[in-house]
Amino acid sequence: MEVPILKQGHYLIASIQSALTDADLSQLREALIERVGRFRARGVIVDVTALDVMDSFAVRTLRDIAHMARLRGSETVIVGIQPEVAFAMVQLGLTLKGVSTALDLEEGLAFLDRQMQLRIERGSGRIERG
Amino acid sequence: MADDLLIPIAADVDVVTARQRGRDLAAEAGFSSGDQTVIAAAISEIARNILMYAKRGEVALSLVTNGDRQGVVIVARDQGPGIRDVSRALEDGYSTSGGLGLGLPGARRLMDDFDVSSSVGKGTTVTMKKWRRMNA
Ligand SMILES: Nc1ncnc2c1ncn2[C@@H]1O[C@H](COP(=O)(O)OP(=O)(O)O)[C@@H](O)[C@H]1O
Ligand SMILES: [Mg+2]
Numbered sequence: 001m002e003v004p005i006l007k008q009g010h011y012l013i014a015s016i017q018s019a020l021t022d023a024d025l026s027q028l029r030e031a032l033i034e035r036v037g038r039f040r041a042r043g044v045i046v047d048v049t050a051l052d053v054m055d056s057f058a059v060r061t062l063r064d065i066a067h068m069a070r071l072r073g074s075e076t077v078i079v080g081i082q083p084e085v086a087f088a089m090v091q092l093g094l095t096l097k098g099v100s101t102a103l104d105l106e107e108g109l110a111f112l113d114r115q116m117q118l119r120i121e122r123g124s125g126r127i128e129r130g
Numbered sequence: 131m132a133d134d135l136l137i138p139i140a141a142d143v144d145v146v147t148a149r150q151r152g153r154d155l156a157a158e159a160g161f162s163s164g165d166q167t168v169i170a171a172a173i174s175e176i177a178r179n180i181l182m183y184a185k186r187g188e189v190a191l192s193l194v195t196n197g198d199r200q201g202v203v204i205v206a207r208d209q210g211p212g213i214r215d216v217s218r219a220l221e222d223g224y225s226t227s228g229g230l231g232l233g234l235p236g237a238r239r240l241m242d243d244f245d246v247s248s249s250v251g252k253g254t255t256v257t258m259k260k261w262r263r264m265n266a
Contacts, residue, residue, distance in 0.1 A: 053167060055175050
């Protein structure tokens, strides 16, 4: 099952709709990284609200997506991890170290907006100092 | 047991099927949705190991009753290469495939009972159970 990826302004939003196989997850990773370049995206949101399980392969793929996107100049936020899923992840020992998360899509968008604002401020600060 | 659910594991979709069947069975048996998720996550790890290390195998799901407790029993069997050092394989971070090495130790933490029996060249069987107290 392919994950639809929407473009919204400078952001890409991948909304997982149903359970994903390992191949689906790998496909999502490739598609997102390619599109970050094609659309010059500044932010990526992966909405996992519909995932009822996150195992080590899923977590690893999400981490890879975030790290690869960052190398391509784009910030990633994982949104919608359900409470029970979070509980099982912690028991498994799975972490999303170095990856931003937000409660839901709205919070994720707000987070990215703040990140973009910070980038602009830092950018202009550099000009003033220069 | 006659009402065992047997799920052959030979492709990545089978991993998804196995964990969904496990969740359904746990739901039917009255496990909380938190426990259903825990059971599904453990099945996902163990079924993926079959696929990754043994290429094929099977996951059997069943329910047992023990006094006032009811349990979901998961038996994952393969005839793959086996595990040379089971106690090391149960350590966090130990992986022979460059993985996270959290599948076996993580599944052990998620479940109440957990047993691995493996012999090199013959295969591996992981048996795990989650219990629930039944209301009188
Ligand atoms: N069914 C199996 N057959 C053979 N070896 C296995 C099997 N399951 C696990 N192992 C071995 O145990 C190690 C640890 O497994 P696991 O904790 O799931 O971590 P990972 O899969 O990330 O390596 C594996 O790297 C592998 O060497
Ligand atoms: Mg594993």
